[in-house]
Amino acid sequence: MVPFPKGRLEPEQYIEGILQGNVVILSKAITLVESSLEYDKKLSKKILEQLLPYTGNSIRLGITGVPGVGKSTFIENFGLEVIKKTSKKIAILAIDPTSQKTKGSILGDKTRMERLALHPNAYIRPSPAGHSLGGTAQKTRETLLLCEAAGFEIIFIETVGVGQSETLVSEMTDFFLLLMLAGAGDELQGIKKGIMEMADMLVITKADGENKHKALVAKTEYEGALHLFRPSEMGWQVPVQTCSALQNEGLSKVWERIEEYFKISKEKGFFDKKRKEQQLTWLNETIKNELLEYFYKQDAVKQALENAKNAVNEGKKDAIHAAQEVLEKIIHFK
Numbered sequence: 452m453v454p455f456p457k458g459r460l461e462p463e464q465y466i467e468g469i470l471q472g473n474v475v476i477l478s479k480a481i482t483l484v485e486s487s488l489e490y491d492k493k494l495s496k497k498i499l500e501q502l503l504p505y506t507g508n509s510i511r512l513g514i515t516g517v518p519g520v521g522k523s524t525f526i527e528n529f530g531l532e533v534i535k536k537t538s539k540k541i542a543i544l545a546i547d548p549t550s551q552k553t554k555g556s557i558l559g560d561k562t563r564m565e566r567l568a569l570h571p572n573a574y575i576r577p578s579p580a581g582h583s584l585g586g587t588a589q590k591t592r593e594t595l596l597l598c599e600a601a602g603f604e605i606i607f608i609e610t611v612g613v614g615q616s617e618t619l620v621s622e623m624t625d626f627f628l629l630l631m632l633a634g635a636g637d638e639l640q641g642i643k644k645g646i647m648e649m650a651d652m653l654v655i656t657k658a659d660g661e662n663k664h665k666a667l668v669a670k671t672e673y674e675g676a677l678h679l680f681r682p683s684e685m686g687w688q689v690p691v692q693t694c695s696a697l698q699n700e701g702l703s704k705v706w707e708r709i710e711e712y713f714k715i716s717k718e719k720g721f722f723d724k725k726r727k728e729q730q731l732t733w734l735n736e737t738i739k740n741e742l743l744e745y746f747y748k749q750d751a752v753k754q755a756l757e758n759a760k761n762a763v764n765e766g767k768k769d770a771i772h773a774a775q776e777v778l779e780k781i782i783h784f785k
């Protein structure tokens with residue numbers, strides 16, 4: 452018997468609440484998605500299953516950039532600008548590869564995005580801590596679906612541009628925005644070429660005061676660098692924009708370019724094509740994550756793993772053989 456934890460609602464109450472756009476219920480449902488309790492997992496799966504027909508209707512934007520590039524300042528002011536222009540409801544989620552180590556979160560600090568957080572059209576949810584990156588991404592994706600069912604029409608997924616989580620974010624979003632600093636020494640400032648290739652738009656932040664000129668120079672340089680890349684299948688030339696989130700300059704233009712992208716990608720069928728491909732990726736990812744979780748939960752595996760670690764530590768076995776012995780608890784070779 453799975454114990455019934457305190458404070459849970461009936462599945463129908465979550466479903467109705469979310470479909471009515473009730474953010475208190477939405478938050479409770481996201482907590483279930485993030486929970487590692489068996490009861491919560493079953494409940495959240497039931498809720499998600501019922502809500503799936505109401506998902507998929509938002510535009511999903513990934514945003515990345517190195518720490519200090521100005522992500523939170525940008526998202527707050529850009530989010531407010533987009534709400535002003537479109538009157539749409541926006542949700543901001545995060546995948547934070549650092550949160551497993553520090554138990555912190557890029558969206559964890561309540562003082563970040565204070566004005567946006569107070570806006571009735573905005574919903575901000577920090578990254579779930581304490582899971583593997585793959586597990587975190589899985590939970591963020593399920594959270595995204597819940598937000599869509601709750602009527603959020605634009606979803607931002609933020610991640611720190613340090614190289615691990617960008618692929619996961621680009622696999623769950625329709626458009627990927629890379630924020631860059633101008634003149635920060637190395638023009639690529641640790642942003643790997645692979646990340647630039649994933650981007651659908653580059654935005655150079657902090658283009659104000661003394662930095663304005665540097666930002667314009669960087670814009671030309673990045674435009675040159677991007678021309679060396681193969682044009683995307685859809686024929687989209689990745690634009691480079693400058694902006695100052697603090698002075699609210701250039702944000703409106705960034706949004707116009709994003710709208711332009713969606714117009715073209717929907718007209719040419721790339722929007723649906725990409726979503727379908729992403730479904731296949733998530734099918735595989737989900738199987739992988741569930742298998743891993745199942746594997747490590749087995750008592751026989753736990754015991755064998757403990758023994759294997761000791762044996763490797765004491766130099767009695769090498770890692771490959773020790774791993775084989777653990778795997779044999781579940782997988783029967785030959």
Ligand code: GDP
Nearest residue numbers: 517518519520521522523524525657695696697
């Ligand atoms: P994050 O770590 O990427 O989320 O970056 P933050 O949004 O916290 O910004 C880092 C620092 O850059 C803060 O001190 C911000 O005030 C500053 N900053 C952010 N956007 C701008 C901008 O448009 N212009 C200027 N001058 N500073 C900015």
